[in-house]
Amino acid sequence: MTNIKTSFLEKVGYGFGDMSSSMFWKIFSYYLPFFYTNIFGLRLDQVGILLVVTRIWDAVSDPMMGVLADRTRTRWGKYRPYLLIMALPFALSGIFLFTTPNATETMKLVWAYITYIMMMTVYTGINVPYGAMLGVMTDDSDSKTVLSSFRMFFAYAGSFVALFCWEPLCNHLGGYNTPAGWLHAMMVIAFLCFVLFLLCFGLTKEKIHNESTASIGSDFKSLLKNAPWWILIGAALCSNLFNTVRGSAVAYYFNDIIGQNVHLEFKGMTFLFYAGLFLSIGEVCNMLGVALATPIAKYLGKKNTYLLSFAALIVLSVMFFYVPVSGTGYWLMVILQVIISIFTGIISPLVWSMYADVSDYAENRDGTASTGLIFSSASMAQKFGGAFGGLALTAMLGAFGYNTAAGAIQTPEAVNGIKLLMSWIPAGVSAVAIIIIFFYPLTKKRMQAIQEELSVKRNLK
Secondary structure, X not given: OOOOOOOXXXXXXXXXXXXXXXXXXXXXXXXXXXXXXXXXXXXXXXHHHHHHHHHHHHHHHHXXXXXXXXXXXXXXXXXXXXXXXXXXXXXXXXHHHOOOOOOOHHHHHHHHHHHHHHHHHHHHHHHHHHHHOHHHHOOOHHHHHHHHHHHHHHHHHHHHHHHHHHHHHHHHOOOOOOHHHHHHHHHHHXXXXXXXXXXXXXXXXXXXXXXXXXXXXXXXXXXXXXXXXXXXXXXHHHHHHHHHXXXXXXXXXXXXXXXXXXXXXXXXXXXXXXXXXXXXXXXXXXXXXXXXXXXHHHHHOHHHHHHHHHHXXXXXXXXXXXXXXXXXXXXXXXXXXXXXXXXXXXHHHHHHHHHHHHHHHHHHHHOOOOHHHHHHHHHHHHHHHHHHHHHHHHHHHHHOOOOOOOOOOOOHHHHHHHHHHOOHHHHHHHHHHHHHHOOOOOOHHHHHHHHHHHHHHHHHO
């Protein structure tokens, strides 16, 4: 069996790609609902509908991009060229998304739909090929987990930078509660994202040149009867739903429950306890979880590691509900955030590595080298999870009577609803994830057999 290696520099370069994507994605996931309701000026129901309706286009654009990338032929490979082509549109789309026009409510809503659909389309155009590169940089399942771990380590590093700096950037560049502050902060982040994708293109290389002998229809037929793919889609949806619901609730939790002027003391130092700090602590601990993912998965297997991590998230999420909003309680929140984030960090690289395994399974069984199509479904699961998470957040806030007016004092029902979005509701999502992934059939032993068979088939071509 061949074993194609990747250099340390290639691993770092691959990581830069998701570092860029995650800087955008985490800001969108955690701050976009708050931006739309409290800065841009949309109603909660308008935001919820916007986030879900735009997913209808994603259901078409993601597979289309996967099919297109699978059939692209250039001297740079199938997937890598899109990192260069789409880097600038990616940055510009983020800037347009956080632009608040001076217009009527109707025109602002139209602008929100146009810019959000544009952003998600460009995101698809660069992230589907980027994700599919994992399947053509190495042919070894364990090496794919290592690459995926580098990817997620840098992703969380980018998220840390974006989330930690977001509120200070907004304040410094126009004000946290002003449209100008949000737009100028996004311009800074967008420039960094542009540079990182160019570095990713320059430092990586496609090494496996697999070509599909099947038609597009056969690729889709193979996908639809791929049982491990269906199971992984369900598990990935739950993972993204967990992160989006809980992460998006943080801005509301700090704005309406903790407040804007709470300080923590540590060894004589005093510092502001704000949403960006809380979220960025999580990103650092996600990085620790990513570092633990490879050795734990190598020992327990990817499936068992996934199951145990979500079991821990159930317990930890429920505990968060009972933490008091006080000096001691603030530190307990930080501790729980640390542990929860370590486990979500362990889960993240497993998902992407498992998609690469599903791609090998499909190629071995059906002869369909549809890596791009399969990874397009990963992108779609990520965006659907984010959309349904945003819908759940806004719908539940509305049901609990959340008041979006500036400076509004929330009712006890609304406060309790925000606390549920940080605790019991993510715990329920974790329980569903455990049930789904229990049926995942691609064990470590089975993947070793598949890779041996694939090695022979590829060498015969």
